[in-house]
Amino acid sequence: MGEHKFWATQPVPQLGDAPPLGDGYIEASKPREEVRQEPYPLPKDFQWSTIDLNDPNQLKEVYELLSSNYVEDDHASFRFQYSAEFLHWALMPPGHHREWHVGVRVASNKKLVAFIAGIPMTLRVRENVFHASEINYLCVHKKLRSKRLAPVLIKEVTRQCHLKGVFQAIYTAGVLLPTPVSTCRYYHRLLNVPKLVDIGFTYIPRNMTLARMIRLNKLPTVPDLSRNNAGLREMEEGDVKQVLSLYTRYMQRFKMVPVMTESDVRHQFLSGMGKGQRPPGVWKGRREQQVVWTYVVEDPRTNRITDFFSFYTLPSTVIGNLKYNTVEIAYLYYYATEVAFSSGAEEDGRLKTRLQELISDALIIADQAGFDVFNCLTLMDNNQFLEEFKFGRGDGLLHYYLYNWRTAPLAGVEAIGGDPVGRGSHIHALELNSNFTICSRLIFVYK
Numbered sequence: 514m515g516e517h518k519f520w521a522t523q524p525v526p527q528l529g530d531a532p533p534l535g536d537g538y539i540e541a542s543k544p545r546e547e548v549r550q551e552p553y554p555l556p557k558d559f560q561w562s563t564i565d566l567n568d569p570n571q572l573k574e575v576y577e578l579l580s581s582n583y584v585e586d587d588h589a590s591f592r593f594q595y596s597a598e599f600l601h602w603a604l605m606p607p608g609h610h611r612e613w614h615v616g617v618r619v620a621s622n623k624k625l626v627a628f629i630a631g632i633p634m635t636l637r638v639r640e641n642v643f644h645a646s647e648i649n650y651l652c653v654h655k656k657l658r659s660k661r662l663a664p665v666l667i668k669e670v671t672r673q674c675h676l677k678g679v680f681q682a683i684y685t686a687g688v689l690l691p692t693p694v695s696t697c698r699y700y701h702r703l704l705n706v707p708k709l710v711d712i713g714f715t716y717i718p719r720n721m722t723l724a725r726m727i728r729l730n731k732l733p734t735v736p737d738l739s740r741n742n743a744g745l746r747e748m749e750e751g752d753v754k755q756v757l758s759l760y761t762r763y764m765q766r767f768k769m770v771p772v773m774t775e776s777d778v779r780h781q782f783l784s785g786m787g788k789g790q791r792p793p794g795v796w797k798g799r800r801e802q803q804v805v806w807t808y809v810v811e812d813p814r815t816n817r818i819t820d821f822f823s824f825y826t827l828p829s830t831v832i833g834n835l836k837y838n839t840v841e842i843a844y845l846y847y848y849a850t851e852v853a854f855s856s857g858a859e860e861d862g863r864l865k866t867r868l869q870e871l872i873s874d875a876l877i878i879a880d881q882a883g884f885d886v887f888n889c890l891t892l893m894d895n896n897q898f899l900e901e902f903k904f905g906r907g908d909g910l911l912h913y914y915l916y917n918w919r920t921a922p923l924a925g926v927e928a929i930g931g932d933p934v935g936r937g938s939h940i941h942a943l944e945l946n947s948n949f950t951i952c953s954r955l956i957f958v959y960k
């Protein structure tokens with residue numbers, strides 16, 4: 514991994530450190546008066562700028578910076594294309610701080626050339642629950658790379674977190690830094706096969722034809738749990754309490770999870786639902802400006818919410834393709850089911866069956882809404898459906914990091930049946946070209 518001049522100075526586990534014996538902070542928290550009061554110096558010609566994402570012009574500036582300069586795959590074929598609605602949703606959860614949306618501008622013309630953002634959260638790592646910030650969207654304009662601006666941005670957002678009394682953080686990156694707490698792999702379920710072949714996201718293997726590939730990936734048009742009064746419908750405001758309860762209980766299965774409140778659930782699962790109403794029972798098409806898609810299953814006899822699942826939209830720009838500008842990608846978000854709490858359900862396969870019913874419907878909904886591909890990571894209970902649903906192993910890894918918190922490594926990729934390579938190639942018998950290296954919202958839950 515070479516030398517890390519910056520990371521060697523930070524309170525993170527260093528390479529080669531022995532796994533910690535117990536969990537805890539690396540550096541003690543400081544009282545506010547001991548936190549550095551003035552911003553870190555920037556190179557001459559640049560200035561700090563707190564970004565007000567409620568101002569549509571500033572939101573657009575961030576959107577434009579990221580659209581042209583954010584994460585690309587290794588072959589420079591795809592680049593994340595966050596929409597303004599997405600950024601508004603992802604960066605303004607309940608309790609967010611304007612000061613944690615840190616920008617750098619050129620002093621002379623005020624052009625936004627770098628950005629980093631934090632949002633507050635409550636995190637549970639094993640049995641410890643603490644306030645943390647989730648850091649994301651670190652971006653330096655392509656023309657200003659390799660000038661050590663990134664460490665200054667990181668130090669400044671850290672200072673801003675310290676000023677609010679937050680001394681721990683979580684973040685993900687495609688690059689390997691000191692030192693991941695876990696690593697996950699992306700998996701992809703092809704939906705619009707001809708387009709994905711056209712743009713080079715995937716290809717037709719030698720012993721396969723396009724027609725056969727389309728047939729193999731074809732999905733039904735109506736979600737199964739919407740038939741026979743089985744209770745599938747979009748989540749609504751009135752479901753918040755029950756979804757929170759289901760989420761909280763289900764997440765007990767995992768070792769690293771965001772702890773949510775009612776307002777978090779409302780924000781994460783409803784506020785990005787977009788404009789307008791889709792009539793009940795209509796599965797085709799999408800709402801204007803919709804970022805997150807959340808569905809619940811309501812037991813028609815008891816009116817209890819027994820399950821939920823969600824996914825969000827994050828298109829990627831297709832770089833240099835004449836036919837297509839973007840690839841529409843759905844990312845699996847959170848899900849939970851009551852079945853997990855009925856005794857013996859895991860052992861006798863009922864949990865697996867139920868998860869498959871839910872995710873199968875998520876795929877159908879995404880397909881009907883015109884998504885090209887459905888992504889997920891090797892975390893939560895995703896190993897229960899990757900193979901059956903023809904998810905293909907991607908070539909992108911996502912490393913998870915904790916700042917100023919020590920804990921033994923958590924299972925990530927290994928959670929998938931021990932041999933992701935074999936299983937992955939078995940699933941699809943084809944290689945997927947998709948090194949999407951960072952998740953827009955973090956989903957960090959491991960067994």
Ligand SMILES: CCCCCCCCCCCCCC(=O)SCCNC(=O)CCNC(=O)[C@H](O)C(C)(C)COP(=O)(O)OP(=O)(O)OC[C@H]1O[C@@H](n2cnc3c(N)ncnc32)[C@H](O)[C@@H]1OP(=O)(O)O
Nearest residue numbers: 517518519520650651652653658659660661662663680682
């Ligand atoms: C208590 C609260 C704490 C809050 C803070 C918690 C920590 C948060 C940490 C941030 C979490 C971010 C989560 C995300 O958003 S991950 C997404 C990152 N963004 C992109 O990949 C977009 C495209 N790339 C760029 O914009 C630039 O290449 C970036 C900005 C990434 C680096 O710019 P540049 O290429 O011009 O480099 P430099 O000369 O300025 O600086 C070089 C130094 O920077 C270290 N580096 C490079 N990439 C990353 C990276 N992704 N995370 C952490 N460190 C990174 C690198 O190892 C080296 O340090 P060292 O190896 O010498 O030591």
